[in-house]
Amino acid sequence: MSELALMDERQRRIRSRNRALLLVLLGVVALFYLIALVRLGVWS
Amino acid sequence: MSPPALDTATVALPRATPADFVPAVGDYFALLKPRVMSLVVFTGFVGLYLAPGHIHPLLAAVAVLCIAVGAGAAGAINMWYERDIDALMERTRRRPLPAGRMAPGDALGFGAVLAVSSVIIMGLAVNAAAAALLALAIGFYVFVYTIGLKRRTPQNIVIGGAAGAFPPMIGWAAVTGDISVAALALFALIFFWTPPHFWALSLYRAGDYARAGVPMLPVVAGKTETKKQMLLYTLVLWPVAVAPALLHATGWLYGAAALILSALFTLCALAVWRDNGDRAARRMFGFSLLYLFLLFALMAIDRAPGLLAAPGFGA
Numbered sequence: 270m271s272e273l274a275l276m277d278e279r280q281r282r283i284r285s286r287n288r289a290l291l292l293v294l295l296g297v298v299a300l301f302y303l304i305a306l307v308r309l310g311v312w313s
Numbered sequence: 314m315s316p317p318a319l320d321t322a323t324v325a326l327p328r329a330t331p332a333d334f335v336p337a338v339g340d341y342f343a344l345l346k347p348r349v350m351s352l353v354v355f356t357g358f359v360g361l362y363l364a365p366g367h368i369h370p371l372l373a374a375v376a377v378l379c380i381a382v383g384a385g386a387a388g389a390i391n392m393w394y395e396r397d398i399d400a401l402m403e404r405t406r407r408r409p410l411p412a413g414r415m416a417p418g419d420a421l422g423f424g425a426v427l428a429v430s431s432v433i434i435m436g437l438a439v440n441a442a443a444a445a446l447l448a449l450a451i452g453f454y455v456f457v458y459t460i461g462l463k464r465r466t467p468q469n470i471v472i473g474g475a476a477g478a479f480p481p482m483i484g485w486a487a488v489t490g491d492i493s494v495a496a497l498a499l500f501a502l503i504f505f506w507t508p509p510h511f512w513a514l515s516l517y518r519a520g521d522y523a524r525a526g527v528p529m530l531p532v533v534a535g536k537t538e539t540k541k542q543m544l545l546y547t548l549v550l551w552p553v554a555v556a557p558a559l560l561h562a563t564g565w566l567y568g569a570a571a572l573i574l575s576a577l578f579t580l581c582a583l584a585v586w587r588d589n590g591d592r593a594a595r596r597m598f599g600f601s602l603l604y605l606f607l608l609f610a611l612m613a614i615d616r617a618p619g620l621l622a623a624p625g626f627g628a
Contacts, residue, residue: 282335289338300375304438307369 336419340409344392344420345385345427352605353384353480359609360481360499363562363616364488368439375438376487380480383431383447387454387476389424393417394459398525404518435487443487450479464526467533474507475500481609495562501553506605509543509550509582513598516540517591543597544582551575554608567615571608578604 306312357380361373368376392399392410400411409415428451436444458473481499486492515522515529516539522529531539554575558568581597588594 279335282337285338286335286341289341300434303371304375307371308438312369312371 336409336415340414341423343409344389344415344423346388346392347385349388349477350381350384352602353477354381355606356499356503356609357381357480357484359613360484360496361487362484362613363481363495363499363557364485366488368488372439373487376435376443376484379431379435379439379443379447380483382427383435383451384480386424386427386431387451389420389427390455391459393420393424394455395463396420398464398527401525402518402521404521439487440490442490442492443483446479446483446486446492450476450483453479465528467528467530469528470511470530471508474504474511477507478503495557495560498553498556498560498562501556502550502608503605505546505549505553506601509546509578510598510601510605512539512543513585513594513601516585516594517598540582540586544579544586547575547579547582550578557612563612564615567608567611570611574604574607 303312354377358377361368361376392408395405396408396410396417399405399408405411410417410420432444432448432451435447454473454476458469458476462469462473478500481503482492482496485496485499489496512530515531516536519529519531519536523532530542551572554571555568557563558565558571578597578600581593581600584593585597
């Protein structure tokens with residue numbers, strides 16, 4: 270694999286990892302929000 | 314003003330070193346041992362489902378998620394610690410660490426963050442008992458099995474098997490907040506199932522384990538002794554598999570099916586005993602997965618409301 274292709278692959282992986290991390294963080298925020306609703310008895 | 318265009322044909326780009334290489338998202342997923350995780354999630358869910366009492370469906374889902382993430386975290390830390398022997402074994406040499414697709418520190422950090430997060434979320438969202446059991450399961454798998462036993466004794470999988478037996482007990486504790494005798498019966502079922510399951514695998518992977526210096530029973534004591542032990546464990550599984558029905562955690566449909574499946578498992582072990590090749594061991598390994606899956610599926614079916622209304626069935 271050429272060096273240029275390697276760098277492209279590296280950039281692509283960084284982007285996909287950042288997107289995955291963003292999704293996980295949003296998921297955790299949503300999860301804590303929903304847990305709080307259940308714990309407070311809003312969804313009993 | 315735009316920056317000058319870069320002539321990539323003449324400008325030398327810095328060479329990418331392993332430290333520069335970013336693991337793919339799929340490599341992080343592979344660290345979680347997804348196939349092992351699926352069985353852990355299933356048994357954890359059934360433990361939760363069988364437990365007497367009520368839990369909000371969202372909290373039940375959170376409990377199962379925490380069990381899955383905790384198990385995956387333990388798997389990631391296990392892969393970090395075993396990267397040297399993984400590189401020597403055919404079955405594991407393509408994992409992200411031995412294949413050089415990920416730096417060891419990344420795997421350890423990933424596993425540690427997930428382990429701590431899963432225990433904290435379990436504690437905050439569900440209850441302290443389930444969180445404590447989850448922490449114990451992760452700690453047992455990492456410190457007792459991976460670091461303490463695996464490279465030292467052929468009994469590694471016997472004692473270490475306890476780590477994989479925790480999930481139904483964690484699921485149970487998520488509902489009740491404590492551990493009952495029936496939950497211990499579910500623990501015992503996986504605990505006594507683990508040795509014949511892994512020894513079947515190690516019978517046809519003995520060369521791999523010998524090359525890596527892992528003292529699995531076929532490597533240390535020979536294939537005949539391993540086959541004898543496997544047969545004995547399948548016999549022990551008969552009463553252990555029926556125990557949930559005896560303790561009224563399930564009905565007698567499950568009890569009868571458990572006896573039949575245990576008899577088939579023993580027949581598999583007898584076939585391994587008579588077979589000088591690998592074929593029967595491979596078949597037994599496959600059947601062992603089906604055996605555990607069917608037992609836990611039958612427990613859930615047996616307890617499903619309205620599914621078995623005939624007199625004499627159901628708890």
